[in-house]
Amino acid sequence: MLATESSLELDEKKRERVVWRTDGGAGSEENIRWLLNRNYQFMMKGNSNRRAHLWAQQVTRWDPCGDVFLAEIPSPIKFNRPVRIFLKKRVKNEQICVSYYISTIKLPSKRHFISYYDNRGAAEIEQFRNDKMGLHLASRRKTLFLAQKSLILLADLAHNLIGHFHQQALVDTRFEPFRQKRIVRDLLQIPGFLSFQNGSLSRIDLLSSHPYSRDLLICLKSYLEAD
Structure with a gap:
């Protein structure tokens, strides 16, 4: 990311308009705080399944979206900038799988957030x-x-x-x-x-x-x- 910053000459003002969309491999709390401190925007999948299932216990309402269910919860973790946290629940091999996503961007609905995440590069x-x-x-x-x-x-x-x-x-x-x-x-x-x-x-x-x-x-x- 630092190499990208240098190549594209991303100063702090430009970084406000850059959105990183990553899968769970980069979704550690350390990486999230680094992006927040660098003033980036992001839509990132978290990398802790244990945390996802723990947070899912707080959900009182799941909204259907295709073959998955979505929910939003207040952030249980304190960050230096406001973030939104979404949970996705689906059934895979007769097992309930839960994942979570953390974002700084503003979109009108949970469906828009998941669609925005799914439309990342996926190389x-x-x-x-x-x-x-x-x-x-x-x-x-x-x-x-x-x-x-x-x-x-x-x-x-x-x-x-x-x-x-x-x-x-x-x-x-x-x-x-x-x-x-x-x-x-x-x-x-x-x-x-x-x-x-x-x-x-x-x-x-x-x-x-x-x-x-x-x-x-x-x-x-x-x-x-x-x-």
């Missing part, structure tokens, strides 16, 4: 999991350090190329919902031939019997024309 889910599954990172390991480093760099390159291909060729097509795993598995493995002339790609032929080949050819044409 740990969308990017890391897609890379692991789509690029088969878990099944590729090298014993030599330099070889493993090269593999990581190639995976970064593949991630960027697939992201660029999706943005330039698949948006507004039937393949737009595809993510890395399906792009690699269902599109990039269609049998075919590439023809080159004078060092440049001149023709693409795909197996005509494949259900995606006709639509993918249209996407590839659009992609090559865009470049």
Whole structure:
């Protein structure tokens, strides 16, 4: 966070307008106090399940929100700035699970707070999991350090190329919902031939019997024309 402050030149006045949204891994009381002292705004999930269940005993009213129940309680912990505390209760594997969220921002309802939290970047889910599954990172390991480093760099390159291909060729097509795993598995493995002339790609032929080949050819044409 200090590195982000330095890179973006976030003085105290600017920090008032910066909102951190983090999952429970960063939701310790120490981190919360640090953000408050630095004058940041935040919407943060707490990291203590024991505390969540203890605070849930204070709740007299749970409001339904989809498949979960939400409540708000006064802060049992004294901070140097006002905060709001929300509890979320859900049933998982026939067990009641409770989590809590601490926030400094102002929104009109509990539903808005949870929606705001759920709309965070979620890179740990969308990017890391897609890379692991789509690029088969878990099944590729090298014993030599330099070889493993090269593999990581190639995976970064593949991630960027697939992201660029999706943005330039698949948006507004039937393949737009595809993510890395399906792009690699269902599109990039269609049998075919590439023809080159004078060092440049001149023709693409795909197996005509494949259900995606006709639509993918249209996407590839659009992609090559865009470049």
